[in-house]
Amino acid sequence: MEVDETKCIGCGNCYDICPKAAKIWEIKDVAHVLDLRYCHVCTLCAMECPVDCIKIIRNAPEE
Numbered sequence: 001m002e003v004d005e006t007k008c009i010g011c012g013n014c015y016d017i018c019p020k021a022a023k024i025w026e027i028k029d030v031a032h033v034l035d036l037r038y039c040h041v042c043t044l045c046a047m048e049c050p051v052d053c054i055k056i057i058r059n060a061p062e063e
């Protein structure tokens with residue numbers, strides 16, 4: 001999962017929808033991904049993003 005920070009408008013939808021938001025997302029001016037080990041790739045954040053700047057990549061979590 002990747003965020004294109006140049007397109008992000010910082011609306012916070014990804015944070016609001018994510019079941020693990022407090023561990024994964026930090027919204028300042030734009031969204032930052034803190035720790036993807038907690039992401040279970042439910043894709044909710046990508047569906048809620050109004051500017052489609054979240055890219056879901058299904059691969060093994062990094063160690």
Ligand code: SF4
Nearest residue numbers: 018039041042043045
């Ligand atoms: S895919 Fe699901 S768990 Fe992962 S960051 Fe998005 S909303 Fe959160």
Ligand code: SF4
Nearest residue numbers: 008009011012014049
């Ligand atoms: S939903 Fe998309 S535009 Fe909104 S803060 Fe998250 S990544 Fe940025």
